[in-house]
Amino acid sequence: MTQGRPLLNRRLAGFGTTIFAEMSALAVRTGSINLGQGFPDTDGPEGIREAAVRALRAGHGNQYPPGPGVPELRTAIADHQQRRYGIGHDPDTEVLVTAGATEAIAAALLALLEPGDEVIALEPYYDSYAACIAMAGGSRVPVTLHPDATTGTYRLDLDELRAAVTPRTRLILLNTPHNPTGTVLTREELGAIAALACERNLLVVTDEVYEHLVFEGEHLPLAGFPGMRERTVTIGSAGKTYSFTGWKVGWVTASPELVTAVRSAKQFLTYVSAGPFQHAVAEALRLPDSYYEGLRADLRAKRDLLGAGLADAGFRVFRPAGTYFITTDIRPLGESDGAAFCRSLPERAGVVAIPNAVFYDHKEAGAPYVRFAFCKRTEVLADAAERLRKAFAH
Numbered sequence: 001m002t003q004g005r006p007l008l009n010r011r012l013a014g015f016g017t018t019i020f021a022e023m024s025a026l027a028v029r030t031g032s033i034n035l036g037q038g039f040p041d042t043d044g045p046e047g048i049r050e051a052a053v054r055a056l057r058a059g060h061g062n063q064y065p066p067g068p069g070v071p072e073l074r075t076a077i078a079d080h081q082q083r084r085y086g087i088g089h090d091p092d093t094e095v096l097v098t099a100g101a102t103e104a105i106a107a108a109l110l111a112l113l114e115p116g117d118e119v120i121a122l123e124p125y126y127d128s129y130a131a132c133i134a135m136a137g138g139s140r141v142p143v144t145l146h147p148d149a150t151t152g153t154y155r156l157d158l159d160e161l162r163a164a165v166t167p168r169t170r171l172i173l174l175n176t177p178h179n180p181t182g183t184v185l186t187r188e189e190l191g192a193i194a195a196l197a198c199e200r201n202l203l204v205v206t207d208e209v210y211e212h213l214v215f216e217g218e219h220l221p222l223a224g225f226p227g228m229r230e231r232t233v234t235i236g237s238a239g240k241t242y243s244f245t246g247w248k249v250g251w252v253t254a255s256p257e258l259v260t261a262v263r264s265a266k267q268f269l270t271y272v273s274a275g276p277f278q279h280a281v282a283e284a285l286r287l288p289d290s291y292y293e294g295l296r297a298d299l300r301a302k303r304d305l306l307g308a309g310l311a312d313a314g315f316r317v318f319r320p321a322g323t324y325f326i327t328t329d330i331r332p333l334g335e336s337d338g339a340a341f342c343r344s345l346p347e348r349a350g351v352v353a354i355p356n357a358v359f360y361d362h363k364e365a366g367a368p369y370v371r372f373a374f375c376k377r378t379e380v381l382a383d384a385a386e387r388l389r390k391a392f393a394h
Contacts, residue, residue: 048280060276064271077285078091089253095259097249097251119133123361138170144362185220217321242281303319307326329369
């Protein structure tokens with residue numbers, strides 16, 4: 001053991017075990033319903049699972065696949081972006097397959113940041129954003145999404161965003177549909193962000209993994225806005241859309257120059273991964289529109305079921321326009337500390353949730369908010385809703 005110096009480097013000091021690991025372990029220990037971590041409790045389409053089995057048996061990808069990803073998947077990703085959004089990409093130079101979206105985020109930030117560069121991130125943010133910015137030596141600048149109890153939504157203050165840009169700002173790290181608030185940025189908001197990026201010569205890394213989980217409004221890729229094609233790194237993932245989160249297949253689409261930069265970092269992280277699953281995801285990306293319509297309808301019904309149960313139990317519910325998370329305010333229950341509330345919730349109600357404060361730099365801003373995931377079977381959500389009603393409804 002070394003003496004006098006911490007083993008963990010200072011950039012990662014404070015990044016201990018994730019809240020998701022802690023709360024999932026608590027769910028197992030107490031036998032509670034886990035509405036904390038965002039993974040489905042059923043597999044995705046049987047045909048896509050069988051496609052992975054076929055690829056495995058045929059030897060496709062059992063050895064190292066190509067560094068940028070198997071050609072079939074890169075072509076399917078390019079076709080998906082063209083078909084859904086009218087954005088054309090060369091599968092050979094403008095698409096990169098990654099080990100999930102988390103690696104894509106890490107590789108993009110490691111590639112594009114110099115030490116001391118500032119990164120604007122919408123707060124609350126997915127926890128890996130903070131760690132990836134730190135590993136790249138960047139400086140995180142949060143811009144807070146504000147809850148509106150009247151409308152039951154969160155919104156971005158564009159004036160706050162503009163004010164956050166300084167001469168040291170290198171890029172904006174954007175997430176829409178947004179985890180954990182469920183906000184879907186509007187055409188007007190995205191247009192303003194695009195104009196700001198062009199005016200101040202900023203790059204944008206945009207995490208769009210929930211692109212198919214939109215219940216109100218529409219998902220609009222930032223890369224499709226004027227001036228953004230050459231300055232945007234778009235990140236997608238198969239896990240959320242097809243309910244195979246364990247496969248860890250994500251991707252980057254961008255200009256050749258940006259993809260080359262991201263690949264330069266990515267090749268020294270995992271190099272390659274998930275060979276047989278890449279072939280299966282290529283088939284998944286070609287599923288008909290009816291699949292996506294059915295997915296949205298199913299999750300919308302589950303959102304409404306859990307949301308009604310939470311409201312009946314006394315929570316103030318912020319209705320998500322996208323993703324599969326619901327943010328709630330616990331102050332109507334006479335509570336104000338979300339972390340303490342979530343740690344006591346399994347004993348009180350037999351349900352696990354996530355305190356939103358872990359997604360904030362401004363901890364006090366997120367203190368009274370708690371996130372629940374609704375990507376579970378209907379009967380599980382109904383059980384959780386009933387438990388919460390019994391525990392808190394008066």
